[in-house]
Amino acid sequence: MLRRLIKNAVDRNLARRSPLGTGAGYAAFHGGNGLSQHKGLAERIVPRGVLPRAPYKLFGCPLSTGAVSLGTKELVSGGNVAQKAVSRWLYVCSGWVFGMVVLGGMTRLTRSGLSMTDWKFTGSLPPLSAEEWEKEFDKYRQSPEYRTVNKGMSLDEFKFIYWMEYAHRMSGRALGVVFALPFGYFLVKGYITRELGARLGVLLAMGAGQGLVGWWMVKSGLEEPATEGGHARVSPYRLATHLASAFVIYSGLLWTALSVASPSPPSPHLPQVVLQSMARMRRLVLPVSGLVGLTALSGAFVAGNDAGRAFNTFPKMGDDWIPEGILALQPTIKNFFENTATVQFNHRVLATTTLLSIGAVWLASRGLALPGPASKLITGAVHMTLLQVSLGVYALLSYVPVHAGVAHQAGALTLFTIMVALAHTLRRPFRGVTETTRLMNRLGQSKYFLRCLSFSIVSNA
Known part of the structure; x- marks a missing residue:
């Protein structure tokens, strides 16, 4: 019944209007008034729950929860609050990956990446006593890098490169927690759509795999140099793979965050x-x-x-x-x-x-x-x-x-x-975009919407 009333209003009144040009739609796209002039108009006419929920923004123009759907492709269900929460979480994860890439570069430039000669998926506590530090330093002294690059290094110098590598590894594990726990929470709350869930599942798997790629890279530097008199260093192929994987994960997170924030x-x-x-x-x-x-x-x-x-x-x-x-x-x-x-x-x-x-x-x-x-x-x-x-x-x-x-x-x-x-x-x-949604969008841009709908209701009474 509601759609019939709206269609009658459109047939009687929109025919007299000039075609939509670069007015409301263009203004809305550039953050102008456009659709925001009619914010909440449909809410005041149609009860909540009758029409589909809208994203909280259209091209930067805020719309109140419960407004008519404007045909955007949303990745989050649950309205305004859910969209803000999920997008902010993804932005935090993206920024975290950015920081890890920078920290990884610092680790490489300070030649710290080979200071930890073993790897555990869940991580481990750092050395906490003088005896534990000596034990770790002894492991490093047996590595090719110590013999070919850092022979004669002091314990204090070793502690510096060890902490650099430890910080890089543990920041990756911390990111896993920062990503996985909110992901599970949002799933339970029903905020994550099927499409978004599939994307995030792939990114989570890639993040876990990135730790394995990192160890695969480090392991190449723990092997004896291929040439006599050469220096121990990680394989450039594995280093490039590690960096490329980080860029892919980062771009995936950033793109998804942007898509959630701006459908x-x-x-x-x-x-x-x-x-x-x-x-x-x-x-x-x-x-x-x-x-x-x-x-x-x-x-x-x-x-x-x-x-x-x-x-x-x-x-x-x-x-x-x-x-x-x-x-x-x-x-x-x-x-x-x-x-x-x-x-x-x-x-x-x-x-x-x-x-x-x-x-x-x-x-x-x-x-x-x-x-x-x-x-x-x-x-x-x-x-x-x-x-x-x-x-x-x-x-x-x-x-x-x-x-x-x-x-x-x-x-x-x-x-x-x-x-x-x-x-x-x-x-x-x-x-x-469905025909109904397109129709509602046109109505939302019309300053005659309220008058047209009222006239149609009276005429059909």
Whole structure:
């Protein structure tokens, strides 16, 4: 009966209106008044529970719980409170992973990663007495790294690198608790939809697997060097795998947090010019985001081969633009992962390509009808890329001091964060909107809604 009354109102009154152009929908998309002018209008007419619940925000415009559904694709059930709680939890987990990546870089740069020569899935207490410290130090003195790199190290020096590695490992286990306990709570409360539950289950499994990948990486550094006179260090392949896995987990958490906080915008609300602009930029932003990730991954091979302490000149590598011996190893493919000159050259080329590509994204965005946040993120990406290249050059010229290396790794993840947020802002609008929801959306944008509905009710009485 309610739908019939609404349909009558639409047939009699919306026919006299001009087609929806770039008014309410465009304003709502950019955070203007738009739909927020009619906040709660349907609530005052239709009893709660009759119509589907709406997300607490539409393109940044808050809507009260119980309002008509505006066709957004929600990952959380339970209304406003649930959406805020789940999104904040996921943002905390994302930030935690960010911090772990930075701490991992610091652990590597201080050569602390091989200080703990065993691994337990649940972790263990650190040494608490002088006797326990001597026992741990004795284990380390038997490792290849001590003999080839840190021979003669004092107990106090060992304690520093041990605490660095211990903090990195325990922060990962703490993250598991911070993720798993609220996840279980939200499941019991019924906040997690099936789609969101599947995503989070995969991320939880990947997080548990990341600990195993980390130990697999460390174990490679506890083996004897492959060449006589070589130094003990972790495999660059395993280091790159560990970093790539961290980036995947981080991007998955961040994307999911953004999706919970800002459900996908329904395309009926967006003018065609906005949809076309978003599609055009999406075709550029997605591959450039992949390029940013690839550049960061190439940095893992630079770190794994200690290539940052070679060819410490810029823009040339020594006296040459392309160094000699760049294809010296056989088979040729090994040069791209194990040759110091080649991995640094690749990283330079990829970094330069990333800088030019993000500059091209900025130029392509000029004059397009894009969401306000997208324009700001594009500008931020340009600034962050310039800063990141500067940090890389500084680290190279100064022989990679710890603070410069850590800042460069944090900068890479910051730029990646901006690109993920930009891709999310430009994501393809959700098209699974029912005809009833579309009708209600149009009614919510009409300043004549109340008068039309009242007239229809009187006419059908």
